[in-house]
Amino acid sequence: MKHILLSTALAFSLILPPFVSQAATVQTGDLIRGSLSSVYYIGADGARYVFPTEKIYFTWYTDFSSVKTVTNAELASYPIGGNVTYRPGVRMVKIMTDPRVYAVDAGGTLRWVETEEMATSLYGSDWNTKIDDISDAYFTNYTLGSSITTPSEFDVSAITTNITSISSDKGLVVPGIPEPSPTPTPEPVVASGTLTASKTSATVNASIDLFASATLNSGLSQIRVLWNGILEKTCTSSPCNVSVTIPSSPDVSTAVAEFSWTNGATASATKGVTLDTSGQSGVRIVVTRPEIRSGGILEITSEVDQNIATKYLEIYLDENLIRSCTDLRICQYADTDSSPTGTIHEVYAIARDILGNTYQSASQEVRVVDNPHPYTTIALGKTLIYSGETIDATVQASDDDGIASTQIWFNNSLVKECLSSICTANVGPITTPGFYAIVGKAKDLTGLETVVTSESFLVQ
Structure with missing residues (x-):
């Protein structure tokens, strides 16, 4: 979307006219200043709100004729409530680090204007002259809302007319003494328990930590943790943790935690851990970016377990040797890949020990695409x-x-x-x-x- 970038004021210090109205009292909705030229808005909550830039000020007011001068002591008596945001509907905004243009809705909500056609429908053919840049430092004053896909979702005139003041835009109310809330009746804690595992999948003989926790500790009798039907540990307090080993079968091992309380209540929780066969050979392959553009860098790392007396560790691309490392347990490859878009590479590693035995990793795919995922x-x-x-x-x-x-x-x-x-x-x-x-x-x-x-x- 093309647009004209407008400069953002670094600070808002007004050059006020020499004659400024005086007031003995300050009311909600007033504009005030002290001996300095900074102007503040008094909200319905009794706090003063800052105008970060002149551009924001002039979406709410046409001049400075209504600004009241107060003593510095009185000015300081009003706590800072926050920053004023753009009046809804008046201008569109963006930040330098984001090409998207947003319309401002009530409460400082930014709504992305997705297309030039939508911007023209909302703000006319000169829409690109109605965009202000917001400093990244002030962008956090706003919240992101849903994008605008049809003109009926954002009636510029109605939105501006409905927001009559900064207080109404921010939803500020006069502070008062709240009615005491009735003391809620606490919900009874249900006797139940949870069971979690340190991994959801692991290779054979790998160690898995199981962690069973009861929601109700009072009156807890015991926690029994079973692994594939075999009792591994019994605890009389919560939590209860135990380490188990992944067997070569079944494909999914099952952990069960059984909870019981002195009042007769019982509960159970189950967790499955899948057997990962990809690393059983002791050799692993990792592709840094499984999607690359043609001409991008292909990065591959292979690694072999300590129990293999490795002499050679090799990396293969489409069955062609592209890297060989000697007497190393980690071997890395990085080079430009000029394959055409649509190519699907197969990558794997082979380790050869000092006796000539070979160990091959599972294969991984690398896709050459027009637009890789981040x-x-x-x-x-x-x-x-x-x-x-x-x-x-x-x-x-x-x-x-x-x-x-x-x-x-x-x-x-x-x-x-x-x-x-x-x-x-x-x-x-x-x-x-x-x-x-x-x-x-x-x-x-x-x-x-x-x-x-x-x-x-x-x-x-």
Whole structure:
């Protein structure tokens, strides 16, 4: 979408006319100033609100004739309530780091105007002269709403007319003494329990940590943890954790936690762990980017277990040897791939020990596409926290088309969305013990999305 970029004021310090009206009292909705030239709006909540830029001020007022002068002491008696946002419907806005243009709805809600045709329908043929740039520092004053797909979803005139003041736009009300709330009757805690595992899939002989936790500790008699029908551990308190080993069969091993209380109540929880056969050979292959453009860099890493006396570790692309490492347990390859769009490569690794035995990894695909999905990673600040604590998570993404947004999700709920390639959030507090994972999402400017899941972390 083409548009004219308008300069953004770095600070809003008004040059007021020499004659300013005086007032003995200040009321809700007044504009006030002290000995300096900064102007504030008095909200219905008794706080003063800041105009970040002149452009925002002039969407609400035509001049400064109604500004009242008060003493600095009186000015300081009004706490800062926040920043004033654009009056809904008057101007469209954008930020330098995001090509999207937004209409401003009530409450500082930004709604993406998806096409030039939509912008013309809403703001006329000169719509591109009605766009202001917002500093990244002030973008957090706004919230993102749904995009505008039809003109009926955003009546510019009606929206502006309906919002008669800054207080009404922000939903400010006169502070008062709230009626005392009745003391809620606590819901009885249901006797139940949870069972989590450190991994949902693992290779044969790998160790898995099981973590059983009762929701009701009072009167708890015991917790029994069974693995494939065999009792592994009995605990008389919660939580109850035990380490087990993945067998070569069945394909899905089953863990069961049985809870019982002194009042006769019982509960159970089940968790399945899938046998991962891809790493049984002891050789693994990792492709950094499973989708690349023609002419992009193909990065491959192979790794072999310690119990294999490796002499040669080789990487193959479409059955052709492309890299060989001697006396190393990790072998890496990186080079430009000029294959045409639509090519699907097969990548695998072979380890050869000092006796001539060979061990081959599972195969992975690499696709050459016009538009790869964003390359996305998620990292956690810790792998162990205690009940009631929080955990830091960072999602980072890159894409040739640019990143539109990154998100952090926990328990199927959005924790944070960032309109940048990096997003960090403090997740929690988490009170229920067990193993958890955090999900990261990234979307590029063409709309393609990648979803990644963090390593497991334990809440104890």
